[in-house]
Amino acid sequence: xxxxxxxxxxxxxxxxxxxxxxxxxxxxxxxxxxxxxxxxxxxxxxxxxxxxxxxxxxxxxxxxxxxxxxxxxxxxxxxxxxxxxxxxxxxxxxxxxxxxxxxxxxxxxxxxxxxxxxxxxxxxxxxxxxxxxxxxxxxxxxxxxxxxxxxxxxxxxxxxxxxxxxxxxxxxxxxxxxxxxxxxxxxxxxxxxxxxxxxxxxxxxxxxxxxxxxxxxxxxxxxxxxxxxxxxxxxxxxxxxxxxxxxxxxxxxxxxxxxxxxxxxxxxxxxxxxxxxxxxxxxxxxxxxxxxxxxx
Numbered sequence: 001x002x003x004x005x006x007x008x009x010x011x012x013x014x015x016x017x018x019x020x021x022x023x024x025x026x027x028x029x030x031x032x033x034x035x036x037x038x039x040x041x042x043x044x045x046x047x048x049x050x051x052x053x054x055x056x057x058x059x060x061x062x063x064x065x066x067x068x069x070x071x072x073x074x075x076x077x078x079x080x081x082x083x084x085x086x087x088x089x090x091x092x093x094x095x096x097x098x099x100x101x102x103x104x105x106x107x108x109x110x111x112x113x114x115x116x117x118x119x120x121x122x123x124x125x126x127x128x129x130x131x132x133x134x135x136x137x138x139x140x141x142x143x144x145x146x147x148x149x150x151x152x153x154x155x156x157x158x159x160x161x162x163x164x165x166x167x168x169x170x171x172x173x174x175x176x177x178x179x180x181x182x183x184x185x186x187x188x189x190x191x192x193x194x195x196x197x198x199x200x201x202x203x204x205x206x207x208x209x210x211x212x213x214x215x216x217x218x219x220x221x222x223x224x225x226x227x228x229x230x231x232x233x234x235x236x237x238x239x240x241x242x243x244x245x246x247x248x249x250x251x252x253x254x255x256x257x258x259x260x261x262x263x264x265x266x267x268x269x270x271x272x273x274x275x276x277x278x279x280x281x282x283x284x285x286x287x288x289x290x291x292x293x294x295x296x
Contacts, residue, residue, distance in 0.1 A: 003034050003035055003060060004034070004037065005059065005063055005114075005118075006039055007022055007026055007039070007063050008039055008050075008054075008065065008074050009065045010064075010066030010067070010069060020090075021088055021107035022038060022065050022088075022107075024108040025065060025110060025111035026111070028107075028108050028110075028111025028112045028115060029063075029114065031115075032112075032115035034060070048076055051076075052076075052077045055083045060083075061084040061294060062083055063088060065088040066091050067092050067094055068091060068092075068273045069091065071087055071273065072096075075128065075135045075136070075273075078292075080290060084292045085291055085293050085294065086295075087110065087295075089105065092163075094207070095138045095208070096137040096138050096202060097110075099137070099204070099215075099217055100126070100295045102296070113295060118294055122294055122295055122296065123292050123293070123294050124292070124295070125288075125289035125290075126217040127218060128201060128290035129199065129285070130285055131270070131284040134272065135290065136201065136272035137202055137217075137273055138200070138202035138203075138204065139199065139200045139201070139211060139212060139215075140199040141205060142196065142199075142263055142268050142269075142270045142271075142280060143194060143196030143268060144171065145196045145205075145211070145271075146196075146271045147171050147268075148168045149167075149276075150269060151170055151171055155167060172236070177230070178193070178195070178266075178267075178268060179192075179193055179266070180265045181264040182197060182224075182261070182264075183261070184256055184261055186260060192226065192228070194227060194228055194229065195235060196225075196227045197224065197226050197263055198211045198212055198225045199222050199263070199284055200212025200215035200223040200224070201215060201217065201222060201286060202215055202217060203223075203245070206274075209242045209243055210242060210243065210244065210245035211242055211247075212224075213246075213248060214248075220259060221258060222286050224255065224261060226253070227252060227253050229252075230252045238253070259285060260285045260286075261284050262281065262284075263282055263284075266280075268280045270282045
């Protein structure tokens with residue numbers, strides 16, 4: 001493996017933490033004997049092109065500095081290649097880093113962990129989800145949660161998890177269950193009324209909401225959490241338990257496991273890693289060992 005490492009930086013992650021985090025992460029990598037170069041971009045398309053060029057040129061690892069958005073972009077560059085992915089998680093959500101057991105909002109420590117992993121036996125393969133030509137590491141959200149995502153993306157204040165909380169409260173005003181058509185592993189089409197359907201490769205989204213608490217990055221399967229046709233009152237009662245993952249005990253919540261999922265519903269946008277994939281219907285599959293990651 002070459003000793004040159006590429007830092008893939010989102011300078012706007014976490015209200016500017018991405019730009020500030022690059023230096024301590026780079027210092028930790030250089031102290032371990034690696035040569036470090038930094039790539040960014042004028043927009044997501046330009047940034048992805050630069051990341052893919054670094055991978056094609058044989059960089060020793062692509063280290064994404066930012067949150068789940070830049071991690072999602074980095075996955076598009078490294079998935080299906082031999083190039084390891086490291087994460088310096090300093091964004092708002094950082095759910096993929098959490099799923100991998102990596103440091104969050106400690107760039108110097110993340111740099112040290114990545115350096116140790118690259119020098120030792122800290123590189124492993126994990127599964128990814130794939131929808132069309134898009135890879136994702138954490139959760140595909142659809143339904144009430146994706147409507148909240150739509151609203152949250154339009155809000156400028158406040159920052160962080162509170163954005164999601166306030167967007168959820170605002171979206172409750174128009175709350176209603178949605179008619180879904182759900183197909184698992186090519187089986188029968190299930191027609192259901194549901195508040196949301198979440199397809200989890202990882203356990204959490206939205207900055208630690210454990211919507212699919214049993215999801216395992218190495219089992220070749222998704223955990224699919226279906227929240228049924230509950231009332232506003234029930235949703236408000238269940239919502240706080242999502243941070244502990246205990247919502248799955250509620251009778252309105254069911255969990256399925258499958259390697260391929262087809263979801264259809266009218267007027268719903270699918271989000272993965274917090275990024276919009278497009279309107280439903282979507283067909284997604286779990287791809288075992290799709291990416292090599294650096295960590296503990």
